[in-house]
Amino acid sequence: xxxxxxxxxxxSVSPGERGTLSCRASQSVxxxxxxxxxxxxxxxxLLIYGASTRATGIPARFSGSGSGTExxxxxxxxxxxxxTVYYCQQYSNWPLTFGGGTKVEIK
Amino acid sequence: EVQLVESGGxxxxxxxxxxxxxxxxxxxxxTYGIHWARQAPGKGLEWVSVISxxxxxxxxxxxxxxxxxVSRDNPKNTVYLQMNGLRVEDTxxxxxxxxxxxxxxxxxxxxxxxxxxxxxxx
Numbered sequence: 001x002x003x004x005x006x007x008x009x010x011x012s013v014s015p016g017e018r019g020t021l022s023c024r025a026s027q028s029v030x031x032x033x034x035x036x037x038x039x040x041x042x043x044x045x046l047l048i049y050g051a052s053t054r055a056t057g058i059p060a061r062f063s064g065s066g067s068g069t070e071x072x073x074x075x076x077x078x079x080x081x082x083x084t085v086y087y088c089q090q091y092s093n094w095p096l097t098f099g100g101g102t103k104v105e106i107k
Numbered sequence: 108e109v110q111l112v113e114s115g116g117x118x119x120x121x122x123x124x125x126x127x128x129x130x131x132x133x134x135x136x137x138t139y140g141i142h143w144a145r146q147a148p149g150k151g152l153e154w155v156s157v158i159s160x161x162x163x164x165x166x167x168x169x170x171x172x173x174x175x176x177v178s179r180d181n182p183k184n185t186v187y188l189q190m191n192g193l194r195v196e197d198t199x200x201x202x203x204x205x206x207x208x209x210x211x212x213x214x215x216x217x218x219x220x221x222x223x224x225x226x227x228x229x
Contacts, residue, residue, distance in 0.1 A: 034215035043219035087152055091214040095168050096154040
């Protein structure tokens with residue numbers, strides 16, 4: 001099983017600043033990585049797939065990069081609605097696995 | 108609009124059974140694989156199972172293999188998750204989610220349903 005490790009667990013950022021979230025895979029997943037955003041009481045929402053392709057309707061301030069074992073989700077200028085939890089997911093190998101999540105909080 | 112609606116959650120005793128349903132609308136249901144994932148209270152996401160578009164292929168997480176069975180009824184646009192031998196650690200919100208793309212591979216999820224809560228407790 002591929003273990004996905006997200007860091008930091010909590011990211012404290014001021015509104016308008018850049019936020020950088022990391023996701024590391026225990027073995028290469030190539031570019032087979034997705035990012036999701038989950039707000040309290042809601043289902044996850046797809047942000048990024050293929051490591052760097054934004055899903056339909058996702059603002060341009062969200063960007064993904066990386067390949068192999070190291071991936072990054074960058075939020076260029078954090079808006080109030082962006083302060084929530086983010087998960088990465090690999091779909092290179094079975095079983096599909098998620099990272100433990102990063103909570104982005106207001107500094 | 109693509110929509111997935113889960114139902115069937117509830118409270119069940121350890122060792123009991125429950126069947127979840129995922130009703131889909133807004134897309135050609137028989138063309139897409141459907142996944143189940145779960146989230147224990149206050150915890151992260153865990154993938155549970157997938158069923159292919161025609162129902163011929165299913166896969167399970169080791170944690171549920173042999174206890175859970177996924178199936179689908181394409182004329183009814185519905186996927187089912189039969190859960191037997193439930194354990195306290197199966198307590199979670201269960202989400203169904205559509206593969207974004209049809210065809211082989213590309214197992215990322217878009218969209219997700221709103222989830223249904225399963226509580227296993229004596």
